Amino acid sequence: MANTRMISVPDSALLARATRTFMNADAGPDYLKTPGTLVFVATDGDEITGWCWGSQLARPDGTSMLYLHQLEVAEAHRRKGIGRDLTEAFIHAGREAGATKMFLTTGAHNTPARTLYTSLGGGLATQGATENYWFLL
Numbered sequence: 001m002a003n004t005r006m007i008s009v010p011d012s013a014l015l016a017r018a019t020r021t022f023m024n025a026d027a028g029p030d031y032l033k034t035p036g037t038l039v040f041v042a043t044d045g046d047e048i049t050g051w052c053w054g055s056q057l058a059r060p061d062g063t064s065m066l067y068l069h070q071l072e073v074a075e076a077h078r079r080k081g082i083g084r085d086l087t088e089a090f091i092h093a094g095r096e097a098g099a100t101k102m103f104l105t106t107g108a109h110n111t112p113a114r115t116l117y118t119s120l121g122g123g124l125a126t127q128g129a130t131e132n133y134w135f136l137l
Contacts, residue, residue, distance in 0.1 A: 002043065002077070004041070004042045004082070005040065005041060006038070014048075018041050018051045021048050021051075036056040038066070042073070042077075042086055047074075049073060050072060050083060050086055051070075052072070052086040053069055064100070065103065066090065066091070068087070083112075087116065103125075
């Protein structure tokens, strides 16, 4: 059974393993020190089975909201509740920190993700069709 936990600075080696597993990249050494950073990793023994990461963002009206940037579960471990556990842990941590909303994006054809987010109470944005833009800085 997977164990889901929040990652903090002392867990930087676990973050490095998760980043290599799911992004094929090295983790930035100061990422976990960045204010508002939230990272959760699911493990089964020594194996990393999933992760999610994002940020708590301050809003001009004095509230804050969460942005879930990435949720991924290793293919061999999908459909076992790991994605749900990670998302619920992320939401719980944000709520405890004072966030009142959360947003994320997913592909229109990613039916498993959309089913999960709907089952957790998420709803499609009501402001109409949106497009995502990336800027390389």
